[in-house]
Amino acid sequence: SGAVGLLCPTNLTDITPAVQLLAPHRLVIVVEAPVYYRTSLRDAVYNIELRPLIYNASVSDRFVGSNPGVVAVWSATPHLTLTGVITRFLPGPYVSQSFVAHGFGFYSSSITYRF
Secondary structure, rough: OOOOOOOOOOEEEEEEEEEEEEEOEEEEEEEOOOEEEEOOOOOOOOOOOOOOEEOOOOOOEEEEEOOOOEEEEEEEOOOOOEEEEEEEEEEEEHHHOOOOOOOOEEEEEEEEEEE
């Protein structure tokens, strides 16, 4: 589910428009905005551990929400890569009565060294 990977693809269909920019000095910036829909109206939405994240039988809407975000990847050297992500989940009607009803944002960073 997008480069950020908040939701598991089980019972989820997404459309992810994205733009990848190749900047100077081995910097790649990706701007994406996945839009999520439930494949089956009779099933839950799952997290990446395949556990039901949200199940709301009273809502028959397919739209789960969208998750715009920015990913920056800098290959500082052939062995060292730094990655940063910032994103915000914008909830749809299906999650309106759940713990993510107001959405949420997060950021992360990582350093990868390859031998």
